Amino acid sequence: MSILDELRTELGAGVLTDTALLEAARADRSGFIADDAPLAVVRAASVQQVQAVMRLATAHRVPVTPRGAGTGLAGGAVSSAGAIVLDLSAMDEIIEIRPDDELAVVQPGVINEQLDIAARAFGLWFAPDPASKAISSIGGNIATGAGGLLCAKYGVTREAVLALAVVLADGRLIRTGHRTVKGVTGYDLTALLTGSEGTLGVIVEATVRLRPLPAGQPVTIGAAFPDVESAAAAASAITAARIRPAVMELIDASALAAILVHLGTEAVRGTPLEPVTDAAPAGAFLLVQCDDVAGPVEAKAALEVIIAAGGTGQLAADVDAGERMLAIRRAFHPAMAANGEVLIEDVSVPRSRMAEMFREIDAISTRFGVPIPTVAHAGDGNLHPNFVYDGGDVPQAVWAAADELFRAALRFGGTLTGEHGVGLLKRRWLADELGDDVYALQREIKRVFDPLGILNPGKVFAE
Amino acid sequence: MSILDELRTELGAGVLTDTALLEAARADRSGFIADDAPLAVVRAASVQQVQAVMRLATAHRVPVTPRGAGTGLAGGAVSSAGAIVLDLSAMDEIIEIRPDDELAVVQPGVINEQLDIAARAFGLWFAPDPASKAISSIGGNIATGAGGLLCAKYGVTREAVLALAVVLADGRLIRTGHRTVKGVTGYDLTALLTGSEGTLGVIVEATVRLRPLPAGQPVTIGAAFPDVESAAAAASAITAARIRPAVMELIDASALAAILVHLGTEAVRGTPLEPVTDAAPAGAFLLVQCDDVAGPVEAKAALEVIIAAGGTGQLAADVDAGERMLAIRRAFHPAMAANGEVLIEDVSVPRSRMAEMFREIDAISTRFGVPIPTVAHAGDGNLHPNFVYDGGDVPQAVWAAADELFRAALRFGGTLTGEHGVGLLKRRWLADELGDDVYALQREIKRVFDPLGILNPGKVFAE
Missing domain, CATH: 3.40.462.40 (FAD-linked oxidase, cap domain/gating helix)
Incomplete structure (x- = not known):
């Protein structure tokens, strides 16, 4: 059976091959248009479906590009030739808001601003505020390490992410991090996955920190x-x-x-x-x-x-x-x-x-x-x-x-991307900033998570 | 030539084998006493010396336990049999304080409180404040992910670390992170190394965030x-x-x-x-x-x-x-x-x-x-x-x-260590908390950084 047939068996109507949708997946908000349309856009409705997609992709050695709202500015979520674009925008449920623990658990497709609005009902807010907050999704924000206007005072996105559920390249589901303020058990994979631009795993759930609303009017x-x-x-x-x-x-x-x-x-x-x-x-x-x-x-x-x-x-x-x-x-x-x-x-x-x-x-x-x-x-x-x-x-x-x-x-001691990510657009400068040794280490970490190289290939690292 | 002779050629008087010092390196503040004294305590005076130690350790396949002030509470810096204890306490220079960029660059042996005092002269302070701040060093604080009393309001140690210089197992020096508030170029190795308890590399310099002093009296x-x-x-x-x-x-x-x-x-x-x-x-x-x-x-x-x-x-x-x-x-x-x-x-x-x-x-x-x-x-x-x-x-x-x-x-959704680390004392529970898949991933990341397994073996992971 072809991978498309197998995907249809697992995900039914979630497997989309209309030309217009495939064309749309060639672009994001970076201005970059991929040379080729993907094999299919697969709209996952559950963690299990994401796992099924990754299991099939591994079995068939087919590349997968995870994609949220498609608002990226560096080409991190545009399709590659023959790839499955794994669209997470339909997984848009706010699973839980815990006012006493000042955290929320969300699916990746939740629009940033929607979480912020929901949190405000409890006297809390979600601080990461990329300029795209009305249209960008939290999964994409985390995968990008997206920033915004308020970082100097209220921290970067990494500081707002407490825990993640992530589907690995082979379809296994892992959980990293904690619901607690503190936690130093083993390596900080939550931080490693934040900003990894879909190259290490597919974020299917995030536990994020909420903050008390500032008093008064600005x-x-x-x-x-x-x-x-x-x-x-x-x-x-x-x-x-x-x-x-x-x-x-x-x-x-x-x-x-x-x-x-x-x-x-x-x-x-x-x-x-x-x-x-x-x-x-x-x-x-x-x-x-x-x-x-x-x-x-x-x-x-x-x-x-x-x-x-x-x-x-x-x-x-x-x-x-x-x-x-x-x-x-x-x-x-x-x-x-x-x-x-x-x-x-x-x-x-x-x-x-x-x-x-x-x-x-x-x-x-x-x-x-x-x-x-x-x-x-x-x-x-x-x-x-x-x-x-x-x-x-x-x-x-x-x-x-x-x-x-x-x-x-x-x-000047700075960096080529503060908050948009490397994606396709900046990969040719990546080694200049990191140096050869760190670049090589990062490639090896990529290999630990994705030995077959099917997760968003060509992004961040030039192959 | 034996490794001790080679170490003496490179580090001279920094190679210590007095019985009392070797005995002291069996313990930290955890109450744990290692079964065996180390081969030597090597007190590094420079990044180059740390590199020399790691090059020799790699050549001779000799394990190395990095150690700061020895104030750990989980046994992360106690010696192993036949190991070199690499003592960084003499690398205690505050290299730079930049009040306008609200950061400091320090050597790992700087005592936490000393940096805080130095920062206060500029109307700034260093927020991470483990109870041991008067005696613990920043390199050790970062390696442990040490917390303290102020984390709920002022953040955990990871949030205070902007950049690191780290000597790898084979003696190469890498630099991770930025002097900037934001930066998402590649994977966040700074966060990965924070809390890695000497198992991925030796921290030889840290760029840390300082904060404006709170107004008035508490x-x-x-x-x-x-x-x-x-x-x-x-x-x-x-x-x-x-x-x-x-x-x-x-x-x-x-x-x-x-x-x-x-x-x-x-x-x-x-x-x-x-x-x-x-x-x-x-x-x-x-x-x-x-x-x-x-x-x-x-x-x-x-x-x-x-x-x-x-x-x-x-x-x-x-x-x-x-x-x-x-x-x-x-x-x-x-x-x-x-x-x-x-x-x-x-x-x-x-x-x-x-x-x-x-x-x-x-x-x-x-x-x-x-x-x-x-x-x-x-x-x-x-x-x-x-x-x-x-x-x-x-x-x-x-x-x-x-x-x-x-x-x-x-x-309850918590963790077995909020701020002391896993070290020796909690390694037997590590897989219970992480789950088998995450445990295996972490072991593989360890192997990327330390293929010979010479960096603080037996700590965090039970071998």
């Missing part, structure tokens, strides 16, 4: 700066002043110009970006949001740092005014997408090196004649330089500029 | 309860009320009785433990400390929960009065040690199950006729049941009681 500051370097320096100075904003977002001049074209200048009424005199109303916009009991005090202190650093800052009068300022940041991705295909980069540098990294991006932009509008999670030194192009394959000049950008980040 | 509450279950329930209720104390310590009746014998009743003057009418002045003592901006508000809220739960609680009048209450908790280990040899257990359970776990400990104590004075880090569900015995080997009744205790913790 206080928001918007600040215009004459140039991005002074804004980056101000952000670093806020951190260095021991202020811990929940959100600190930086938007450079060309990103700001695109946003204003997209939103219209009306959107900045009442913010320090007024008056808008031309297409680039300020050299940079810094958005700071302080929360919890210390929020109002911290916001005032942050505003003082901003003014001392040459910014024109302003406390939002109320929560709505704060939301209007945040909407400027949120419009960045739609504004980019309106202009063409977008390659979103994701370098991260030590916070003290942010201003230098912005200077470097500016120099690279000039050198390659490529505009690189950039936003940054400035509280944690994570920059998203964007490349907009006309469609089709990413142009060579863009990759050349990105290459220089990665090397600069590494030179 | 506010302390002491509370007496009629029994330990109501105290445990009160602690769980404080967490469930979304209060996040920095410290929440629970002391049961028999632990309290031993402390009062040790300190004298004068020590509890002015606390809710007065008046002391007999050897067991209260059924349990709960100590809560709230810090930072929200501290005073949180402390008042915690006191209300305590009173509602049947406790007699009291806010400390000032910092000194708070310190006097904390001194009661700090006297626990000396009070135990004054009565004989001590086996300190380390189970961790979900916070909602603490009261049940205390009930179980009480039942086990009765069943085996063994007193089990217990303290708990009640904010995170980590209990330390203590067994006091006369010396020599741990009595069989104690192991039998400990066995039941571990099984109860696992039944």
Whole structure:
């Protein structure tokens, strides 16, 4: 029997081969389109079905690409030729919320924001908040190690994952981690699997940490700066002043110009970006949001740092005014997408090196004649330089500029991906960052989990 | 040439074979004494020397046990027959403190408290605070995944480790992790190595996260309860009320009785433990400390929960009065040690199950006729049941009681070690907790890093 027939015996209507679905599985949100469509998209409805798929894949030596909501930005979940795309989006149940233990147990297809909303009913929330939180699923967030806006204060995704249930390449189900705050029994496989991008196993359940909701309402500051370097320096100075904003977002001049074209200048009424005199109303916009009991005090202190650093800052009068300022940041991705295909980069540098990294991006932009509008999670030194192009394959000049950008980040003691993962797009730089010995160790760990090499081959590591 | 001669060529006076030193390396603070002394204690002064030791150990197939300050509680750093004990305590330099990036780079032999003191000069601190912080070293803390009193609010050790430099079994030096807040390039080997108890590599440098010092002075509450279950329930209720104390310590009746014998009743003057009418002045003592901006508000809220739960609680009048209450908790280990040899257990359970776990400990104590004075880090569900015995080997009744205790913790969804590690003492229960498949995976990961099995053999895994 062919593997398709066997899959149909086990999963029935979950085995999908419609051309449109197979085509859709060639892409994610990275802009990358795989050369080939998969053999099938298999939509699993249970852990047992995932196990059946992996058992058959092992028996037939067929590669499997696990896929959640398909919102990845590095090509980690796009299909390979002849592969099964194992779609976990239908496994979307919140199995349990334990307010007293401040944890939730979820299936991998649960949309990030849905868990957050469910937790809020108990005075809790789910801190990992990738910009995609309304559309991305927790299984994918964990597999990617996806970050977001709040990591500097509320931790990265790895810190929010307490335990996992994972189906191995051969179909066995394992459980890692604990429902407890502490636990050091053996090696930390939960952390090893977090960010492993579907190459070590298929996450079928996650026990995640919830946090008490911050008290009161957040206080928001918007600040215009004459140039991005002074804004980056101000952000670093806020951190260095021991202020811990929940959100600190930086938007450079060309990103700001695109946003204003997209939103219209009306959107900045009442913010320090007024008056808008031309297409680039300020050299940079810094958005700071302080929360919890210390929020109002911290916001005032942050505003003082901003003014001392040459910014024109302003406390939002109320929560709505704060939301209007945040909407400027949120419009960045739609504004980019309106202009063409977008390659979103994701370098991260030590916070003290942010201003230098912005200077470097500016120099690279000039050198390659490529505009690189950039936003940054400035509280944690994570920059998203964007490349907009006309469609089709990413142009060579863009990759050349990105290459220089990665090397600069590494030179500053940073990394080529803060939160998007390696996927397909960054695998060629992986060994540069890791070094040959660590690269070889990681390949061997991959082999321990996946001796036949059927789990998401070609992702993370170039074969 | 013998390995000793070769070691002397490479390390000169760092190769120690005095009988007293070899004898000392048979023990740590676990109470366990290894059957055999090591071949030598080798005190490394540099990364290069560590590399030389591992190269020679590989060439001669000689086992190596890395050792820091020797304060482990699970036997992870005691010698094996014919092994080299690789002593890293002399590598005790704080290489760098970067206040703007809120990180420090340290050699492994730096004493935990020394780094904390150094960080405080910059308005920062090092959060991981095992009870041994005045005497334990950071390399050992990381290798063990050591916890402490502050984990519920300030995170476990893994969350404080950003990057590591590690010498592999064959002497190669690798670097894992980043100086950045975020970074998801490849598998998280930093987390894998944290808590690996010297079985995967030798930590020779760590980049650790520092935190801004909390504002103001902490506010302390002491509370007496009629029994330990109501105290445990009160602690769980404080967490469930979304209060996040920095410290929440629970002391049961028999632990309290031993402390009062040790300190004298004068020590509890002015606390809710007065008046002391007999050897067991209260059924349990709960100590809560709230810090930072929200501290005073949180402390008042915690006191209300305590009173509602049947406790007699009291806010400390000032910092000194708070310190006097904390001194009661700090006297626990000396009070135990004054009565004989001590086996300190380390189970961790979900916070909602603490009261049940205390009930179980009480039942086990009765069943085996063994007193089990217990303290708990009640904010995170980590209990330390203590067994006091006369010396020599741990009595069989104690192991039998400990066995039941571990099984109860696992039944409640907990773990057999929250922060002390597996070492020698708990390896026989490891597979019970992990399950056979995860156990086998962990063994294979061990083989990737240490194909000859020379790194701390017999620890974590029973050979």
